[in-house]
Amino acid sequence: MTPVRGPEPAVSAGEDPRHYARLLAAVYDATMAGEKAPARPREVVGDSWRRVRERGVDPDCGAASATVDGPTLEAHRRSSGLDVVVDRLTAGVETLLDDGETVAIIADRDGTILWREGAPVAIGRADGLGFVPGANWAEDAVGTNAIGTALVTRRAVQIFSAEHYVRSHHQWTCAGAPIRDPATGRVIGVLDVSGPARTAHPATVALVDAVSRLAESELREQHRRRLDRLRRVAAPLLAGRAGPVAALDTDGWVAAVDAMSPADRIPLPEGVRAGRHRLPVWGLCEVDPLPGGGLVRPVPHGIDDPASATTVHLDLRSSTATVRIGTTHGQWVHHPSPRHADVLCLLARHRDGLSAADLAAHLFADRSRVVTVRAEMSRLRRMFGGVLEARPYRFADDVDVTLAVDQNSS
Template structure:
């Protein structure tokens, strides 16, 4: 037997469900004590655990004392959660793991890429003991902070892991068992965070690892679907930029460098490395391309022979469906509230410009005050810049892309399916400004008319689940009638239809 084989023979394996778990935990404690006392002749932990112990000890984690570090205070948690990509798949994680965790005396934990706990849910009887060892939202469980544990170790090795009892480096965690798996960004491949199920030591089961690994895969698949939808909306909104090249080679690129549309087709790589400085990129085939920033993403195109004028500022308005209006200027978000968003929509609808009196009438009706409008425009100019929002008359100067403009263009071109998919919701649903109400009614009537006239069952179902059609009885009835009886979308739509009929 070689020395490597002998070393492997002395390593303890992961727990077998058929084994005596108490006896196995006792064995792990003896292995732990031997390792901490540097007994070279004793049994050794499995390689995954041994390597993690070494990393943790090198980071000066004290095996006898756990001091979880709170990285995100409770007052900041809500904002951090809402901004994190895994917030989008939290309903999936809850439906997949929380009910199982509750029944099996476990808690579900979701962390960010640094091992900071963002969500913790599950068996209420375990929350107190979890608090006692620092398993609380906002605390970090990266290996360098908390030693070997499933959340920190799965991020360190980028693979699903299970850590049982005395495999934890810190002694106060020996009463616990946990399994975790990393979740990756489908765009960049980087780790977004980890999902974990944790419980008392006696609840260990090898299926825990398979469960969290499968759930992580489901979460990545759902993120991939959301990315595809976002890509399609980005492509639809920005196709006019590609069309403006008039047949010359060009491509639309996401902010992370993925190419989502290109002319001619089939001559572009999957992604490009965008330059940190400058406006040129060299493709793998040797072609040099100009990188032109759009309000959302970039446009690649071959260098023009004629000298180009100074680039115009790029402004994007996304005001359909979102809880808060989104304004992007030269690729950077600009925070705005409802009133500035209404001003921008009105100015985008009137590229020739508007006076303060005209704006007051469009936004406030006969009671509008031009002085109030002048003050609001002044504040908006401070946000966007005087070169973007011009005066005398008030107008937007630059390349302006709007989601409602895209929907309007597609409806006028007789493409209701594309228009519905470009409309992520209703136009500024909280706005009562006359100009906004009129445009909102125009868009919703156009979407409704285009879909109902076409009679396509899938498109009817899509409109029935869209904010524009969710409470529209005729849309719901037409969708129920068009869908086959075994279509999985039909029961939910029929239930809403029945509720509206009962309320009416």
């Protein structure tokens, strides 16, 4: 697995942006014509160019256009999870907007622009480019750009001049950083700062990344306060019930627990609702909804616990892997880390199972790293109780596993 790297500026300190822009133009023209280029683009840019070319993006297409507006845009804003940190994000990059030529953009996890700030001159130029609220700036919509490429790579990125895939964007530079929801670990949006190419500065992407991390800290604190509120609501209910019981929020984070196996988080079926659900670690449980979560009690073994088929669908076709697990008692979705996604993919392809040494050889090209593998598998088995087995590590025999990967994946 490739480690996540820090922000990478497009233009190094002391480098002449005008000279670099001319070199990039030559690289871009040669690459688009299928000719030998005078230099290679940066790895993050070259990878993006390949992705968008495979998706059929036209480098000569015009500006993006708004795809959502009015009430629909407001609904996107409310559901994004970003509305509570808009002020912190825009205030954090306010000094970058002082030149009157730069705009700040907040986009959602799909690349749709939700909010925009900037001086009238900068806003006018952005309008001409289709850089408007409601427009989609994902890679497969408008090619390589800081919003779409940050969403794919899940890291802060600066895109300068002809590094943009669409020619009409070559007069711009942009720096974008993903914003993650600490409660789920998912990328929920991007903070982007864009302006004329001549405004490129290596410090911009670092600042944008730092502001995004501060927003994540605020989201983390808000989540902690929600857990505290749920804990207060659940306290008298836990005290009044005999036997094991726990209170979980809607993302599966454990707010309070009594006489049950300790866990920080238990994936819940989509939409917490009353009834019986088979949960990782705790097995078949009775769930009673609470404001902001649910009260969970294990069902004793042998009581109305018929055997049920379990299905696991592992989707690796995007940068965020998805595991969808279903039983007759419900369905839940989990987004594993890249390392855990690699492990699950290997186990899906080797249904007879793999030893710790076998997994170490696949993951690290080093069969001796069994301690690391066992630690990872311990975490995975706590998360997917009843689905994964050991000695050797494998999916349980009664689990129906399907795997979706890119056609180019080995």
